[in-house]
Ligand code: FES
């Protein structure tokens with residue numbers, strides 16, 4: 305773990321002992337944000353990079369990010385996956401500008417230093433100098449070693465076709481990092497079936513990156529904010545729910561079984577987003593067909609700290625990559641996928657249900673909006689506090705939607721790592 | 725311009741484009757589905773997906789009914805910060821005319837203005853359209869909004 309010197313936060317400090325109050329400055333303070341990058345994104349944690357299906361052939365590459373750092377995910381000649389930092393070893397140029405492609409080697413445009421797909425330095429123009437009047441002049445010193453001068457290569461974990469990486473080579477295994485419970489929900493989706501990328505959505509959300517983790521650790525809001533969830537029973541107070549965490553409480557699973565039929569009065573009384581007489585003119589958008597591999601739950605939303613949300617909500621599947629860009633803004637990149645053995649009908653169904661998600665989605669567009677509103681409130685009063693008391697003050701696992709236990713669990717972990 | 729396309733028909737197409745833009749900039753959502761055929765396709769899609777043949781779209785509607793469902797969503801279910809939108813649309817370029825179907829392309833830029841804020845460039849791209857005549861009136865059989873903008877500024881709620 306990173307042991308950068310602890311600087312006193314320019315903020316009033318943590319209120320009390322617990323995590324049922326979270327001060328606004330955790331979302332706005334620039335020093336806190338820098339330390340979060342160092343401790344969560346650049347050390348001690350596996351970060352999401354992409355899907356193996358995005359780079360099927362040797363030489364295929366696709367750019368991604370770890371925190372704010374640009375990296376390249378590449379398929380090597382022997383079929384392995386490497387993740388290399390996109391920073392030239394010579395003078396730091398972020399040399400790879402394409403989003404993706406296929407290369408035999410990477411060449412920096414500035415002075416044409418060449419790297420192989422493993423990131424090893426293979427060529428330096430005029431390394432031995434320039435011949436002038438029968439003499440070699442200039443060039444690198446005779447004792448210069450190319451060995452060990454390559455691109456920064458990250459530690460890589462691939463499981464079920466999903467690629468994670470870390471700058472921290474002393475990191476525990478990906479399996480240990482997730483812990484058995486969360487790993488079992490990860491494996492439920494990524495059980496070895498080949499994946500098929502359906503496409504991308506990108507949005508820039510003016511809020512702190514943690515707010516997106518919290519949004520998907522918050523089962524309290526979907527049945528209130530999202531009419532489609534409450535009206536069509538996808539996620540609401542009478543849905544069978546369980547809230548699970550890893551032993552460190554950094555990752556979580558929100559597991560739900562959709563409610564069918566009309567809700568009882570107390571489930572929706574006073575819930576203005578419930579529209580009793582709403583029906584779709586074209587019901588194909590919610591043509592839900594249960595799949596065997598769900599094994600019961602109709603939705604499992606996984607938050608893998610710090611950088612990833614894995615969505616299975618009925619037939620729609622996506623990886624949502626959190627890419628922080630400062631204390632008050634992050635990019636949110638969605639990769640929707642299917643399985644290679646899906647029928648055409650199933651792929652069409654997944655694509656139509658994607659209308660619920662993403663920057664325009666019926667149950668997602670408004671999440672970005674409310675995150676922006678929260679951030680606006682935080683910026684005005686950094687010493688004010690969020691109230692997180694739904695379901696009590698502790699962070700035990702729970703089985704109902706009126707609970708903020710997963711967010712409290714995340715802040716227990718956050719406080720430990722951040723030393724506040 | 726394609727010789728098969730008479731000036732008269734082109735003027736009518738311009739009318740369709742102008743009315744569509746006016747309706748969605750005025751927030752006249754009920755009019756929006758009426759510019760389309762019953763079994764229309766409407767897509768709002770990032771350029772990367774379009775160019776690489778990846779089928780995912782930001783919005784993907786397969787019928788006028790789905791457009792009407794979207795209108796209900798804008799009005800009743802999608803919580804959002806209100807904003808004005810203003811489209812600037814180029815003259816449509818005729819790509820082909822085939823048995824009464826016009827295939828067209830037009831550039832667009834959408835500006836967004838939130839209450840109390842300055843106006844910003846919101847979404848930039850091009851329309852790829854297929855226009856047919858139904859009962860005498862021109863309608864979009866399909867309208868694909870393929871956008872260059874690499875990042876959506878938080879959310880797109882209203883139709884492009
Ligand atoms: S900075 Fe890359 S070769 Fe010089």
Ligand SMILES: [Fe+2]
Nearest residue numbers: 526667668671
């Ligand atoms: Fe939500």
